[in-house]
Amino acid sequence: MAALTLPLVRNFPEIQMSSRQSRTLGALIFLALASACGESGERDYTGMPEFCQEVLPRVDAFLAGFEHPVGDRYGGTAAVGAIGEIPGGMNALITSDHGASQHQLFVNLMTLVRFDEEYEPAPWLAESWELNEENTEITFHLRDDVFWHDGERTTAHDVEFTYLRATDPETAFPNAAFWESYVRGPEGVEVVDSFTVRVRLEPHAELLDPWRAVAIMPRHLLEDVPPAELRDHPIGTRCPVGNGPFVFDEHQPDAYWSFTRNPAFPEGLGGPPFLQRYVYRVIPEQTTLLTELLTGGVDVYVAAAPDQAPRIMDAENIELISFPFRQYVFVGWNTRRPQLADARVRRAIAFGTNREEIVEALLGGYGQVANAGVPPMHWAYSVEIRDSLRYDPAEAQRLLDEAGWIDRDGDGVRENDAGLRLEFSIKYNRGNQQRQDIAEIMQSQLREVGIAARPEVLEWTTLQAQITDVENRDFDGVVMGWITEFKVDDRDLHHSSAAETPYGWSGTNDPRLDRLLDTLQLVVDRDDARPLWHEFQNELVRLQPYTYFYFTDRIVGASHRIENLTMDVRGEWVSLKEWWIPAEHRRAGER
Amino acid sequence: MIGYAIRRLLGAIPLVLGIGTIVFFVLNMAPGDPVSLFTSPNVPPEVLDQMRRNMGLDQPVHIRYLRWMGAMLTGDFGVSFARNEPVIDVIRQLLPNTLILSFSALLIAFVGGVLVGVFQAVRQNSIWDNASSVVGLFFYSMPSFWLALMLILIFSLGARNLWDWPIYFPASGMTSIDHPFLSPAGQLRDRFMHLVLPTLSLSLVLAAGVARYMRGSMLEVIRQDYVRTARAKGLPERTVIFRHALRNALLPIVTLLGLLLPVLFSGTVFIETVFAWPGMGKLIVDAIGQRDYPVVMACSVLFATMVVLGNLVADLLYAVVDPRIRYE
Numbered sequence A: 001m002a003a004l005t006l007p008l009v010r011n012f013p014e015i016q017m018s019s020r021q022s023r024t025l026g027a028l029i030f031l032a033l034a035s036a037c038g039e040s041g042e043r044d045y046t047g048m049p050e051f052c053q054e055v056l057p058r059v060d061a062f063l064a065g066f067e068h069p070v071g072d073r074y075g076g077t078a079a080v081g082a083i084g085e086i087p088g089g090m091n092a093l094i095t096s097d098h099g100a101s102q103h104q105l106f107v108n109l110m111t112l113v114r115f116d117e118e119y120e121p122a123p124w125l126a127e128s129w130e131l132n133e134e135n136t137e138i139t140f141h142l143r144d145d146v147f148w149h150d151g152e153r154t155t156a157h158d159v160e161f162t163y164l165r166a167t168d169p170e171t172a173f174p175n176a177a178f179w180e181s182y183v184r185g186p187e188g189v190e191v192v193d194s195f196t197v198r199v200r201l202e203p204h205a206e207l208l209d210p211w212r213a214v215a216i217m218p219r220h221l222l223e224d225v226p227p228a229e230l231r232d233h234p235i236g237t238r239c240p241v242g243n244g245p246f247v248f249d250e251h252q253p254d255a256y257w258s259f260t261r262n263p264a265f266p267e268g269l270g271g272p273p274f275l276q277r278y279v280y281r282v283i284p285e286q287t288t289l290l291t292e293l294l295t296g297g298v299d300v301y302v303a304a305a306p307d308q309a310p311r312i313m314d315a316e317n318i319e320l321i322s323f324p325f326r327q328y329v330f331v332g333w334n335t336r337r338p339q340l341a342d343a344r345v346r347r348a349i350a351f352g353t354n355r356e357e358i359v360e361a362l363l364g365g366y367g368q369v370a371n372a373g374v375p376p377m378h379w380a381y382s383v384e385i386r387d388s389l390r391y392d393p394a395e396a397q398r399l400l401d402e403a404g405w406i407d408r409d410g411d412g413v414r415e416n417d418a419g420l421r422l423e424f425s426i427k428y429n430r431g432n433q434q435r436q437d438i439a440e441i442m443q444s445q446l447r448e449v450g451i452a453a454r455p456e457v458l459e460w461t462t463l464q465a466q467i468t469d470v471e472n473r474d475f476d477g478v479v480m481g482w483i484t485e486f487k488v489d490d491r492d493l494h495h496s497s498a499a500e501t502p503y504g505w506s507g508t509n510d511p512r513l514d515r516l517l518d519t520l521q522l523v524v525d526r527d528d529a530r531p532l533w534h535e536f537q538n539e540l541v542r543l544q545p546y547t548y549f550y551f552t553d554r555i556v557g558a559s560h561r562i563e564n565l566t567m568d569v570r571g572e573w574v575s576l577k578e579w580w581i582p583a584e585h586r587r588a589g590e591r
Numbered sequence B: 001m002i003g004y005a006i007r008r009l010l011g012a013i014p015l016v017l018g019i020g021t022i023v024f025f026v027l028n029m030a031p032g033d034p035v036s037l038f039t040s041p042n043v044p045p046e047v048l049d050q051m052r053r054n055m056g057l058d059q060p061v062h063i064r065y066l067r068w069m070g071a072m073l074t075g076d077f078g079v080s081f082a083r084n085e086p087v088i089d090v091i092r093q094l095l096p097n098t099l100i101l102s103f104s105a106l107l108i109a110f111v112g113g114v115l116v117g118v119f120q121a122v123r124q125n126s127i128w129d130n131a132s133s134v135v136g137l138f139f140y141s142m143p144s145f146w147l148a149l150m151l152i153l154i155f156s157l158g159a160r161n162l163w164d165w166p167i168y169f170p171a172s173g174m175t176s177i178d179h180p181f182l183s184p185a186g187q188l189r190d191r192f193m194h195l196v197l198p199t200l201s202l203s204l205v206l207a208a209g210v211a212r213y214m215r216g217s218m219l220e221v222i223r224q225d226y227v228r229t230a231r232a233k234g235l236p237e238r239t240v241i242f243r244h245a246l247r248n249a250l251l252p253i254v255t256l257l258g259l260l261l262p263v264l265f266s267g268t269v270f271i272e273t274v275f276a277w278p279g280m281g282k283l284i285v286d287a288i289g290q291r292d293y294p295v296v297m298a299c300s301v302l303f304a305t306m307v308v309l310g311n312l313v314a315d316l317l318y319a320v321v322d323p324r325i326r327y328e
Helices: A002-011 A013-040 A050-064 A098-108 A156-167 A209-213 A227-232 A286-295 A306-314 A343-351 A355-363 A383-387 A393-402 A433-447 A460-468 A511-520 A526-543 B002-029 B034-038 B045-055 B061-073 B087-122 B127-140 B144-162 B184-222 B225-232 B237-274 B280-289 B293-321
Strands: A077-082 A113-115 A121-123 A126-131 A137-142 A189-193 A196-200 A246-252 A256-261 A277-282 A318-333 A367-369 A423-429 A452-458 A477-483 A546-559
Touching: A050 A246, A077 A286, A098 A246, A098 A256, A113 A209, A121 A126, A137 A156, A156 A189, A156 A196, A227 B045, A286 A306, A286 A546, A286 B144, A306 A318, A306 A546, A318 A433, A343 A393, A343 A526, A343 A546, A355 A367, A355 A433, A355 A546, A383 A526, A423 A433, A423 A460, A433 A452, A433 A477, A452 A460, A460 A477, A460 B034, A511 A526, B002 B061, B002 B293, B034 B045, B061 B293, B087 B127, B087 B184, B087 B237, B087 B280, B087 B293, B127 B184, B144 B184, B144 B237, B184 B237, B225 B237, B237 B280, B237 B293, B280 B293
Parallel strands: A077 A277, A423 A452, A423 A477
Antiparallel strands: A113 A121, A126 A137, A137 A196, A189 A196, A246 A256, A256 A277, A318 A477, A318 A546, A367 A546
16 A cells, blocks of 8 residues: 555645545535635635636635725625526526526626616616617716726626627527617627727617616636537636626525625725625425525525415514516417407407406415506506406307307307317416416306316426427417516517417417507607507407416515615515615624 | 456446436437527527527437437536536535435434334334334325425424424525534534434435334244244343344345335435425436436436445345355
């Protein structure tokens, strides 16, 4: 043995030392070691990708040079619990998930503009901007005091880089539709000076929106990465380097993300956040998550189920926050099917379904009936259609009679004159109780008006494959949900040109609707656009490509420990930077 | 015996590769594909095609199979579609958590199960035997999912919020939020406290099964002539039971060990979800739902290997505890 190890020691003294060291430590105090690193301030990067081992020490060194602010409000840890991981993490070029977007926008990264309380664009990374007369050029003036967490300054080159990568088809940026009316590629962007950048576009509605929705990524770290490999880069989930108010600290997959205060965050934007540390915990089972909220394991429970609301309200020191969200649930109809081709039949389905009752029963009041995909808080929402298509079985019967569907053989189900029964399936995905309830309630209510609806459950990925398969469209009706952007654009759902694309489920082909959909995206001024938006929503009520069910409210349980916690349709994390915890409510040992 | 072990290991290689092959083709026959994660009308079909190309999914299935097999044989399991990092890194981060959980559960289940089984056999048909049999059957027939939720409601929520017990257990996770600020001893205690409920819910079911086997096996042994001889020699009852009877009664239980491994892995799927324990069970279930082919493949191969190894260990242990068995 000795003969074997001695030359090794002589040849590779360092390797031998370090591996022996780590083995001994690992074997003896493995449990303590794995976590002790966070305490001393020196993080352990062994086992991480090379990129991380290189960049994280630079982050630590840079931020160590800043004083943390002192005051009553500064300090403590806030823990947010939710059921899912953050897919794609802090890589803004590959993600489309809500939680990921929230963390990029409000935690780790920065966008050029952000929405204020009125949902109007406000300065963030960009101090100011101006549009030319024709609305074909935007010039952004960036702040000069924002640093990437590794010490590099954030400049116009980062904006250019992000734009080029996001519009490069090789990257496969999931929200490519954001930039649809922009001039993509190098012709579309120009760095005027280090803090001024200009982009080119065709005039269109809500033209600043992509700059609110997509965070800027660091050029100096990612420039040499081929676009197609960006999605697998460790900057996403292993060691994100952002420029936002919170610095990445640690990520244990399927367990938690931890971030710490960025002491270098510019004073001009309110300075560093109050919280010393922010932790995102992944707890997949909702009952467990509620228990953790009630026992102090998390401070905030994001997106609680409606049936958990009473428990949250009854709990001591816990507050229930609910706010209308941009999410709606609907049944999409395959109008290529002869039973569902007639809009009168689809309207009869809406009249024959008691949606008010369903909202009350399933959401316990945390939601409201929808008649189109424009959310109630949106400036373009039409109040007039709010009460359309109220439950009216008699009207449903009349419409069906008028459309020629009559129960000819007395079996309780209507037929048309060709003998086709008014019968169809409503598919939904396994494991979603609300959607199952919707399909089953519809089945029983529609039976009353002579329609035979048949709920059918499928595994999620299989269901998706069936409904997005352009060739077959193997479904009649499907219970689904969308989260809309602030910039509503339903062309990909209801425009006739979408009928042969994966998401053109309904196959709607209506010239009037097409014209409205096209025009709406071109009108820059909101006052000019509003009447058109209202007309558009009326058309949806008439055509019924979907039976819209409801807009859901977000339900959040929050501990009273945390002050200044506000949430709205911009998202749960919108005010994270302003949250603070009084010293007496901080956990033992927390700074 | 070493030669036997080597032969068994060599025989296991085609077995594991065969399992991998079957899983690969079955998985690829399932409808849907990994890019369906990005279900959103914002994503144009061209982008999805580009994603497929970036992931190498544009190749026909037999080419992908050969590539996967070739890469795997060189130790490369590819990059996870859903997690955007090398599968081997994902597993390296999650496998230790599952091992901690399943081995502590296995340990508790065996020690507890054997002790209860012996006790029941010695006091056969007593009130204690009957009572513990009923309790054991109760746990044996419980779905572990439900049992886990009950443990959380009682020992976490109830203990802390309703009854003010001096001790309560955290409902989920492996560490507390303030873990980094605890002393080393405090951190160890923190980890232990987090391990208690998941281990209990996983091991109670197993222990109940082990106890039933142990009771039966012990009853058989206790009536053997050599046990009577031991008693007749005047040995203390303790020595008779633990030295002479238990050793022999343990034989069938050791075989059980190999059979329990797959049960244990499937059990962790539910337990990890309920207790938010970041491990392999949840990883593979998520990966199947997301059609994350590289992760599913790597996990299948890993589980297959572990089950094969587990069975081998059980067989070898059998030879260790039973001198009559010799592997050549």
